[in-house]
Amino acid sequence: MERKEGVKMEDVMGNPSSFSDCLSSGFGFPLQSIFDLSEGEKIPLGFMELLGVQDSLMMTSSSPPLFDMTHQLPSLATEAPNPSKIESPEVFNQPATPNSSSISSASSEAVNDEPVKPEEDQEEDQQKTKKQLKPKKTNQKRQREPRFAFMTKSEVDHLEDGYRWRKYGQKAVKNSPFPRSYYRCTSTSCNVKKRVERSFNDPTIVVTTYEGQHTHPSPLMPRPTLGGAHLASALSAAGAAATFGLPMQRTTTTPSLYQQQQSFGIGIGNGLSPLNFGHNGSNNINASFLNERRFCTPAGQSLLKDHGLLQDILPSHMLKEE
DNA sequence: CGACTTTGACCCGCGC
DNA sequence: GCGCGGGTCAAAGTCG
Numbered sequence: 001m002e003r004k005e006g007v008k009m010e011d012v013m014g015n016p017s018s019f020s021d022c023l024s025s026g027f028g029f030p031l032q033s034i035f036d037l038s039e040g041e042k043i044p045l046g047f048m049e050l051l052g053v054q055d056s057l058m059m060t061s062s063s064p065p066l067f068d069m070t071h072q073l074p075s076l077a078t079e080a081p082n083p084s085k086i087e088s089p090e091v092f093n094q095p096a097t098p099n100s101s102s103i104s105s106a107s108s109e110a111v112n113d114e115p116v117k118p119e120e121d122q123e124e125d126q127q128k129t130k131k132q133l134k135p136k137k138t139n140q141k142r143q144r145e146p147r148f149a150f151m152t153k154s155e156v157d158h159l160e161d162g163y164r165w166r167k168y169g170q171k172a173v174k175n176s177p178f179p180r181s182y183y184r185c186t187s188t189s190c191n192v193k194k195r196v197e198r199s200f201n202d203p204t205i206v207v208t209t210y211e212g213q214h215t216h217p218s219p220l221m222p223r224p225t226l227g228g229a230h231l232a233s234a235l236s237a238a239g240a241a242a243t244f245g246l247p248m249q250r251t252t253t254t255p256s257l258y259q260q261q262q263s264f265g266i267g268i269g270n271g272l273s274p275l276n277f278g279h280n281g282s283n284n285i286n287a288s289f290l291n292e293r294r295f296c297t298p299a300g301q302s303l304l305k306d307h308g309l310l311q312d313i314l315p316s317h318m319l320k321e322e
Numbered sequence: 323c324g325a326c327t328t329t330g331a332c333c334c335g336c337g338c
Numbered sequence: 339g340c341g342c343g344g345g346t347c348a349a350a351g352t353c354g
């Protein structure tokens with residue numbers, strides 16, 4: 001059940017227009033252009049499977065939109081590439097508007113995750129590190145941290161997110177010319193990982209998957225001051241960002257690149273994810289943000305029809321909303 | 323010299 | 339059981 005029951009993007013997105021309506025209402029400005037998929041067109045879905053995404057749904061904004069969404073997003077409309085550009089749907093089924101946004105999700109492969117590993121596990125990790133190739137316990141499945149994935153339109157692979165990451169691996173991705181990179185938070189005792197890869201169909205889109213929760217504040221930047229109409233969503237994203245190290249817009253040596261980034265995500269997670277984001281408590285905001293999402297039922301309805309792990313994760317009353 | 327990246331090998335889970 | 343693909347490790351190389 002771990003891999004097979006991934007929620008396809010079409011399930012997540014449901015009716016595209018409804019989904020965009022949903023987003024619009026959530027963000028307070030039109031996003032239609034972003035999600036304006038022509039009928040019959042497939043919605044992104046490969047990513048979810050690719051990411052092993054499953055389970056419940058949450059959405060959050062992150063990254064540049066976090067701080068300047070009104071400026072960023074409308075520009076997306078004009079940037080939307082020609083859908084006819086899409087190729088090889090059998091491989092990736094890239095969104096019709098690939099640069100439109102980030103679709104993210106968090107899986108709940110580790111429903112019982114805790115931010116901090118128990119001592120036993122830590123010892124085990126250490127042992128594993130020392131005796132890397134030694135046999136592992138057989139009856140204990142490798143537990144995965146909850147994951148949160150999102151797509152970001154960016155020309156740089158490794159988005160600055162306030163945390164320091166060490167790359168520990170890179171693998172070629174099947175059916176994709178772009179490799180997947182594996183990063184780990186450099187902070188000791190922080191076991192957050194992330195994977196970064198480019199969309200096969202739209203190389204300008206970077207798919208970032210965070211796994212685990214930071215057990216420490218960002219070493220590189222203080223929590224930004226947020227305000228204005230998008231505070232709620234911004235904070236929501238900030239909560240996720242704080243936890244997962246989502247890219248946050250900040251001044252860098254390549255500001256132009258970051259200005260091009262556009263992302264927000266649909267977190268697909270277990271009970272933990274949306275509401276339990278953040279190690280230090282932006283939960284309420286997340287919750288309210290999610291409530292907004294929750295009542296955008298068309299997408300949710302469609303989503304919920306795909307059962308898989310969702311049923312296990314979403315509150316029952318959400319399931320009944322269809 | 324420490325931090326980080328690259329890269330090939332290995333392990334593990336899953337599907338057939 | 340076998341093969342495939344994803345994920346991880348760690349030695350070697352690179353960079354500042």
